[in-house]
Amino acid sequence: MSAIFLKRFLQRPFQVASIIPSSRTLIRRVTGKMDFSQPRVIAEYGPGEGCHTREIVRRMHPDSSLILFELDPEFAQHLEEQFRGDSRVTVLNSDAALLCQELTKRGLNHCDYIVSGIPFSILEPEKKRELLRSTYDSLAPHDHSAFIIYQVTNELVGHCGHFPRRESEYCLQNLPPMFVTKFYKTANGHAHGLNGHSRNGNGNH
Template identity: 35%
Template sequence: MKKELFFVRFLKNPLKIGAVFPSSRFLATRMIEKINFKTAKVIIEYGPGTGVFTKELLKHQQKDTLVVLIESDPYFYQKLVEKYSGKKNIIVIHSSAENVEEILKDLQITQVDYIISGLPFASLPKSVTQTILEKTKRVLETDGYFITFQYTLYKLADFKKYFPSISLKKEYRNLPPAYILSCINKK
């Protein structure tokens, strides 16, 4: 997708899109570096947008690993369906990350190994952030990872409330530079 189209989607709904340009391949590589693809059975991606992280996930996906993409923007959802429809072990869902428990119940999945997120938590209402983080914690396996990136550490305290064990890295080769938060689910 061209950067101009991404920018138009941002202008139409800045609270949901949260970025002016798609994430860089450098950020995508950093986002997946904690994933053990040899053992992962289920990986969810919140807000895949143009699929920059999805592309990296699928490069390393094992044949028995299920990847579930949850996208709320109708345009991005349609583009993801066009790209991945009919591909083995990839499911594209048009919904919000707030509905992750219901989505997994419908798919008959009880726990998830990894959740990657491109959601703009800094621009989401506090109640939405809390709902997503609470449900994310519940669906993750013990010692599973919730990995997200943020342009600021504005909501770091919210993440720590649900995930006290967080490692932080910064990727400068992104516009703008981004923090990668790797949150381990300790129960």
């Protein structure tokens, strides 16, 4: 699975942002922050070759929906081929900023979870703000609803003050090591499978 990842990294290093897919440990940390016991609407930004996607699909409830936003056309085609037989999965070769419109198209009001591995640090400030606001608006107003990111730096925390609560941990078992941060839509969210430190939106434990 890593051949296509390496190829696209060499062709588009700033968009792909990593030379190898995520480790099994990082994938478990990310998916462990979601409750799959009920039908959920999930979106993933920048799934790449699908290493996190495969685990999400494996754990998802039969009545869940997963919408993938992948800008790279070759990755998008690769994802289409992987999940062609699963009606729960929709692959879109388009910008994650269109999430609200895509939910409306499908008669869906909100997402329960939004997962992202895209390198927010390279986005233009205005683009970053728009995407974060759209992400927040697209999440259901439920205690479990959350935006889950894995990033090399945790700089995005400084741009997510509109999320009332967050939890973050550092995954050393990945190359490169990653911060995994869960931003809750409401102040009363509860963690699912968190192994690291908890921190709320104002920085207090």
